[in-house]
Amino acid sequence: MTFDRALSFCCHFVIIGLIEHIYGRNFILDQLLCQLNQKQLEAVTSTEGFIRVIAGAGSGKTRALSHRFAFLVNEIGILPGNILCVTFTNKAANEMRHRIHNLIADNDTGYINTFHGFCVSILQEDSHAVQYPKNFLVLDNQDIDSMLKIIYEERGLTLRHKTFSKARDMIEMYKLERYPNYYLDLITMSLDTLRQKYLRATDVNDIIFYGYLYQEKKCFGLDYNDLLKFSLYIFEKNKEIRLKWQKRLEYIMIDEFQDIDKIQYQLMKVLCGYHKNLFIVGDPDQTIYSWRGADINYLLNFDKAFPDVKTIMMNENYRSTPQILSVCNSLIDKNKNRMKKDLLPMCHSKNSVLYYHGDTSEEESDWIADQIIKLHKKDISYKDITILYRAHYVTRTLEETLLKKKIPYSIYSGIQFFERMEVKDALSYLRMITYKDDLSFLRIVNVPKRNIGKKRMEFLQAYVNAHHCSFYEALKECVEDPIFKGTDAKDFISLIDAFSVTYEQRTISEVLSDILDRSGYEEMLRTTGNQERLDNLAELKQAVYDYEISCGEEALLPDYLDHVALFTNSDVTDDSDKVKLMTVHAAKGLEFPHVFLCALNEGIFPSKKTSTIEGMEEERRLAFVAMSRAMKSLFLSESHGKNFDGSTRYPSRFILDIDQKFLEYVKKPEDTLIAETKNYIHYSNRYLDGYVAEQTFQVGDKIIHNVFGQGRIKSILSDRNAYMIKFEQIETPRIISFRVPIKRA
Numbered sequence: 001m002t003f004d005r006a007l008s009f010c011c012h013f014v015i016i017g018l019i020e021h022i023y024g025r026n027f028i029l030d031q032l033l034c035q036l037n038q039k040q041l042e043a044v045t046s047t048e049g050f051i052r053v054i055a056g057a058g059s060g061k062t063r064a065l066s067h068r069f070a071f072l073v074n075e076i077g078i079l080p081g082n083i084l085c086v087t088f089t090n091k092a093a094n095e096m097r098h099r100i101h102n103l104i105a106d107n108d109t110g111y112i113n114t115f116h117g118f119c120v121s122i123l124q125e126d127s128h129a130v131q132y133p134k135n136f137l138v139l140d141n142q143d144i145d146s147m148l149k150i151i152y153e154e155r156g157l158t159l160r161h162k163t164f165s166k167a168r169d170m171i172e173m174y175k176l177e178r179y180p181n182y183y184l185d186l187i188t189m190s191l192d193t194l195r196q197k198y199l200r201a202t203d204v205n206d207i208i209f210y211g212y213l214y215q216e217k218k219c220f221g222l223d224y225n226d227l228l229k230f231s232l233y234i235f236e237k238n239k240e241i242r243l244k245w246q247k248r249l250e251y252i253m254i255d256e257f258q259d260i261d262k263i264q265y266q267l268m269k270v271l272c273g274y275h276k277n278l279f280i281v282g283d284p285d286q287t288i289y290s291w292r293g294a295d296i297n298y299l300l301n302f303d304k305a306f307p308d309v310k311t312i313m314m315n316e317n318y319r320s321t322p323q324i325l326s327v328c329n330s331l332i333d334k335n336k337n338r339m340k341k342d343l344l345p346m347c348h349s350k351n352s353v354l355y356y357h358g359d360t361s362e363e364e365s366d367w368i369a370d371q372i373i374k375l376h377k378k379d380i381s382y383k384d385i386t387i388l389y390r391a392h393y394v395t396r397t398l399e400e401t402l403l404k405k406k407i408p409y410s411i412y413s414g415i416q417f418f419e420r421m422e423v424k425d426a427l428s429y430l431r432m433i434t435y436k437d438d439l440s441f442l443r444i445v446n447v448p449k450r451n452i453g454k455k456r457m458e459f460l461q462a463y464v465n466a467h468h469c470s471f472y473e474a475l476k477e478c479v480e481d482p483i484f485k486g487t488d489a490k491d492f493i494s495l496i497d498a499f500s501v502t503y504e505q506r507t508i509s510e511v512l513s514d515i516l517d518r519s520g521y522e523e524m525l526r527t528t529g530n531q532e533r534l535d536n537l538a539e540l541k542q543a544v545y546d547y548e549i550s551c552g553e554e555a556l557l558p559d560y561l562d563h564v565a566l567f568t569n570s571d572v573t574d575d576s577d578k579v580k581l582m583t584v585h586a587a588k589g590l591e592f593p594h595v596f597l598c599a600l601n602e603g604i605f606p607s608k609k610t611s612t613i614e615g616m617e618e619e620r621r622l623a624f625v626a627m628s629r630a631m632k633s634l635f636l637s638e639s640h641g642k643n644f645d646g647s648t649r650y651p652s653r654f655i656l657d658i659d660q661k662f663l664e665y666v667k668k669p670e671d672t673l674i675a676e677t678k679n680y681i682h683y684s685n686r687y688l689d690g691y692v693a694e695q696t697f698q699v700g701d702k703i704i705h706n707v708f709g710q711g712r713i714k715s716i717l718s719d720r721n722a723y724m725i726k727f728e729q730i731e732t733p734r735i736i737s738f739r740v741p742i743k744r745a
């Protein structure tokens with residue numbers, strides 16, 4: 001949080017206090033509730049039992065959730081610590097926390113977190129039930145890669161066997177599908193037995209998988225899957241702990257319920273088992289994570305799974321203009337498998353949705369840039385403009401154009417902020433002070449250089465293996481050995497030990513600045529003249545400071561480290577005046593005044609990886625999510641040319657799906673291109689799994705085939721979706737798929 005924001009919070013609390021003093025509590029309640037429409041009001045005040053809100057995009061779900069929290073606290077008198085509010089991302093959790101802060105004027109905002117983040121809270125309190133220490137490590141991708149490095153070196157594997165990113169995916173798949181009970185190995189096996197299992201493995205995947213489990217257990221590290229599995233396991237095995245959490249969580253609210261997966265659903269079911277107060281909000285049209293296990297049926301069948309469910313529908317949209325909503329409604333209406341609902345506009349405007357077809361991608365980028373310049377001339381800030389796309393690779397031409405036309409922009413992604421070398425190093429120093437774990441040790445013991453190179457590390461590794469201790473313990477025990485003569489090992493130990501003793505009495509930001517200074521890390525960056533890295537460290541310090549302000553007294557270093565391990569790049573916001581570029585997935589749950597959705601081409605959006613009918617519907621939902629982010633204006637564009645694989649680029653079917661009367665064509669594709677596109681879509685649809693071609697003819701009908709000419713249907717092979725046809729010009733009959741167009745003769 002910036003200083004300005006902190007100040008505005010304080011002012012807000014003072015003002016609430018004053019109003020309460022002058023006008024009394026009912027005035028505050030009226031203020032709280034008068035910001036809501038009828039349906040929102042119903043959602044906010046229906047506190048008991050199982051409530052499902054099916055809400056359209058921009059209909060104020062987030063507003064309803066935050067006001068409901070405030071109503072429970074301010075009106076009913078529930079303590080914030082007895083409410084759990086689950087959001088989809090950390091960014092959304094932060095946003096919700098701020099909003100609730102504003103509404104309840106209380107520092108304690110209870111549990112507002114993602115499922116993973118909430119599991120960290122469970123385990124911080126109860127990991128003893130699985131013999132894990134309270135200070136377990138939450139692992140992120142870089143930690144996993146460091147572990148893979150150790151395994152690869154130990155077992156002679158190379159990236160040719162498997163890249164780290166494929167290995168990570170494989171581990172996740174093994175945990176979810178192949179060995180769903182893997183966590184029992186972590187919990188019940190001794191470290192030695194786990195190591196034996198790893199050493200006995202011969203298959204590459206098994207070596208990596210068991211090597212990883214061994215490494216995880218060795219440092220008491222838990223990845224995202226483990227956090228959920230461990231929590232569920234504890235609840236299953238330990239009735240007392242389960243009851244404690246169930247009793248504590250008097251009210252549970254879950255946002256973005258359309259994207260919940262099986263294990264999150266199981267956890268939620270356990271948690272609401274005592275008070276039975278569960279409030280869920282979701283939009284079936286915004287399910288975009290099926291590929292990661294999300295299942296829309298949990299939302300649709302909620303009323304069958306729980307007793308006396310009250311369902312509230314919210315369709316009044318406060319975000320977008322009527323024109324934008326007509327485009328969104330008309331697009332999503334083309335999905336067959338959906339609960340029909342239209343978004344109703346509450347805003348007024350005359351701006352049309354513009355569509356531009358470029359002959360080349362340069363032309364498309366030029367048009368976008370020119371539109372941005374026009375908006376900017378009308379006093380619209382760059383930061384109110386966002387360019388969305390399906391996949392990162394389309395941004396190259398766009399970036400070149402923005403640079404050329406001197407339009408400032410920032411991309412939400414690339415290397416993730418918390419994965420940048422200097423940020424990871426700084427966090428490793430903090431972790432070293434707190435946990436003294438091997439991963440952090442290996443990362444920073446020789447950064448900056450302390451003359452502890454390969455030979456000395458091998459020496460330490462041998463000591464660790466022989467004495468079953470950590471690297472840090474090994475270094476401390478061997479520091480007087482002649483091999484460490486001429487190194488800065490002693491200074492390193494004094495530094496870490498000194499900070500370990502004092503960090504609990506200091507603020508995290510103080511510890512961070514001090515360790516970066518005294519370790520010589522910042523000095524190292526200064527001497528190499530790396531300003532960008534220094535700027536990133538400054539940004540990290542600001543992030544730590546924001547965390548301290550929003551968490552109050554709870555802000556301890558171990559909490560911060562757990563919090564930060566759950567972060568992704570989309571959680572870092574850049575508030576400077578720049579156009580934002582991001583993928584549609586990253587834009588989920590956000591809104592922007594002016595939106596450009598570019599590269600709307602077949603093979604890009606919908607993605608060429610789409611291989612099923614359901615997948616195609618998910619792509620359409622994704623396009624719907626993209627368009628429904630726009631508040632005041634929406635610009636759609638695409639361009640002709642060739643794809644990477646040499647295939648022709650056609651305009652996306654999603655443009656054709658939209659009722660053309662809702663689009664204003666700035667430059668329209670030629671009629672022939674539109675005809676070709678329709679033809680392409682027609683044919684490519686038939687290759688999607690789940691495509692059911694209809695049987696349109698009966699036995700005996702005379703038909704004409706494009707190539708074989710006239711013929712007569714002899715029989716219908718329903719099980720194979722095909723006809724047996726005797727063609728006049730061919731002697732023997734042929735089996736012809738329903739997929740192929742055949743005309744009646």
Ligand SMILES: Nc1ncnc2c1ncn2[C@@H]1O[C@H](COP(=O)(O)OP(=O)(O)OP(=O)(O)O)[C@@H](O)[C@H]1O
Nearest residue numbers: 035036037057058059060061062063318319589590
């Ligand atoms: N009752 C209301 N009156 C006026 N404005 C409202 C009302 N409810 C919500 N809004 C405004 O509408 C916009 C959308 O609200 P919100 O972000 O809560 O929607 P959402 O349902 O969470 O959206 P999505 O699912 O598309 O991410 C916000 O700018 C919000 O301030």
